[in-house]
Amino acid sequence: MASHAMQQGRATPYDLNRDRLATYFDSTAQKAWIDLTSDAPVSGVRATVRVGRDAMRGTLLSWLPQDLRRTRVLDAGCGTGAFSVEVAYRGAEVTGVDVAAGLVEVARKREPSFLGHGKIAWRSGDMLDPALGEFAHVVAMDSLIHYREADLVAALAQLGERTSQSMLFTFVPRTPLLFAMYQAGKLFPRSDRSPRLVPLGEEQLRARLARDLPEWRVARSERVSSGFYISHAIELVRG
Numbered sequence: 102m103a104s105h106a107m108q109q110g111r112a113t114p115y116d117l118n119r120d121r122l123a124t125y126f127d128s129t130a131q132k133a134w135i136d137l138t139s140d141a142p143v144s145g146v147r148a149t150v151r152v153g154r155d156a157m158r159g160t161l162l163s164w165l166p167q168d169l170r171r172t173r174v175l176d177a178g179c180g181t182g183a184f185s186v187e188v189a190y191r192g193a194e195v196t197g198v199d200v201a202a203g204l205v206e207v208a209r210k211r212e213p214s215f216l217g218h219g220k221i222a223w224r225s226g227d228m229l230d231p232a233l234g235e236f237a238h239v240v241a242m243d244s245l246i247h248y249r250e251a252d253l254v255a256a257l258a259q260l261g262e263r264t265s266q267s268m269l270f271t272f273v274p275r276t277p278l279l280f281a282m283y284q285a286g287k288l289f290p291r292s293d294r295s296p297r298l299v300p301l302g303e304e305q306l307r308a309r310l311a312r313d314l315p316e317w318r319v320a321r322s323e324r325v326s327s328g329f330y331i332s333h334a335i336e337l338v339r340g
Contacts, residue, residue, distance in 0.1 A: 113252075114248075114249065114252050115229075115248065115252045115255065115256060118247055118248055118252070119200055119227060120200075122200055122201070122247060123200035123201055123202075126199075126200070126201035126203070126204055127201045127202060127203040127204070131201070131203050131204065133147070135181060135204075135207055137150065137151055137154075138151075138154075138180060138181040138183060139181075145328075146328060146329050148328075149327045149328020149329055149330055150327070150328065150329055150330040152327045152328070152330070153325055153326070153327030153328065153329075153330025153331075153332065154242075154243070154330060156325045156327060157242060157243070157271060157325045157330075157332055157334060158183060158184055158187070158242065160323050160325060160334055161184070161240055161242055161269050161271075161334060162184070162187055162188070164267070164269055164321055164334075164336050165188065165191070165238060165240075165267075165269075166191070167191060168191065168192060169188060169191040169192045169193035169219070169238075170191075170192030170193075170218050170219075171192070171194070172192070172193050172194065172237045172238070173193070173194045173195075173196070173234070173235065173236045173237055173238075174188050174193045174194070174195050174196070174236060174237065174238045174239070174240065175195075175196050175198065175228070175233065175236045175238070175239045175240070175260075175264075176188065176195055176196065176197040176198070176240055176242075177198060177228035177239055177240065177241040177244055177260065178198070178199055178200075178228060178241055178242065178243070178244020178245075179197030179198060179199045179204075179205065179208055179223075180199055180201075180204050180208065181204050181207045181208045181211060182197055182205075182207070182208025182209075182211055182212065182221070182223070184197075184240060184242060185197035185208065185221050185223075186211075186212065186213060186216070186221070188219070188240075189216040189217075189219030189220060189221050190216060190217060190219055191219065192217060192218035192219050193219050194219070194220055194222075195219065195220070195221045195222070196221075196222050196224060196233055196234070196236070197221055197222070197223050197224065198223075198224040198225070198226060198227075198228050198230075198233060199224075199225060199228075199244075200225070200226065200227065200228075201225070202225035205223050205224070205225045206225075208223055209223045228241070228244065228256075228260070229256060229259045229260065231263065233263075234263065235263045235264070235265070236263060236264050236265070237264070237265050237266045237267075238264070238266055238267050238268070238269070239260050239264045239267075239268045239269070240268075240269045240270075241256075241257075241260075241268070241269070241270040241271070242269070242270075242271055242334075243271050243332060244270075245257075245270055245271070245272065246271065246272060246273045246298050246299065246332070247297065247298060247299060248299060249299055250299075250301050250305065250306055250309060251309075253270075253272065253301070253306075254306075254309050254310060254313050254314065255313075257270065257310070257314060257317075257337070258313060258314055261314060261316070261317060261337075265339070266338065266339065267320070267336060267337060267338045267339075268317070268336075268337040269334065269335070269336050269337075270334070270335060270337075271332045271333060271334045271335075272301045272306065272332070272333055272335070273298045273299060273300045273301065273331065273332060273333070274300065274301070274302075274303060274324060274331060274332075274333040275300035275301055275302045275303075276300070276331065303322075303333065306335075307319060310335075310337070314337070315340075316339060316340060317337040317338065317339060317340060318337065318338060318339075318340035319335055319336070319337060320336045320337070320338045321334075321335075321336040322334065322335050322336070
């Protein structure tokens with residue numbers, strides 16, 4: 102669903118990036134992403150990404166309560182649904198949303214027939230859509246890594262308006278190597294036609310979060326590095 106700015110004819114940087122991501126993950130990258138998030142054999146580089154993503158998923162899951170019965174959770178950028186399923190097993194009422202409708206369809210098909218007390222509502226569209234409702238916890242695993250600092254924090258601010266307990270998100274940390282690759286436009290080869298990752302400085306990001314989201318505080322922080330996969334997780338809780 103288009104944002105309010107798009108409806109008014111004013112495309113924001115977030116809107117434009119979101120639409121590019123939808124096109125990329127529903128066309129160029131769809132098969133690669135389906136393979137990456139399955140047990141299918143993948144190349145050496147993608148294998149390290151798979152290991153890194155599994156580790157990051159485990160980290161974020163460890164930051165959520167084990168008992169999530171009668172608790173609403175938003176999986177913002179759910180992809181093919183692995184995180185949504187794990188949270189549903191804990192009893193949560195999960196909304197899994199992604200801009201890539203094709204990946205959401207894969208998630209729907211992969212959903213186990215039995216989730217215990219949990220349930221999942223799959224949605225294709227914008228994670229910031231207010232129509233998705235209110236949540237106790239929001240998780241944005243590697244779904245905001247293509248956005249500049251200002252746009253990432255603005256997105257969290259919008260999500261925070263409808264979140265009562267915690268927001269977990271990841272960003273690409275600005276290491277010297279990653280920043281040099283970003284500056285050179287090579288943080289994925291041009292042939293991949295993938296949207297750029299945007300490395301962010303942790304100290305600057307924390308300062309901006311404190312300034313722009315004063316009702317939230319950083320509770321936990323952890324970095325995961327596996328080959329080409331480097332991602333940093335932050336837990337925000339209402340302060």
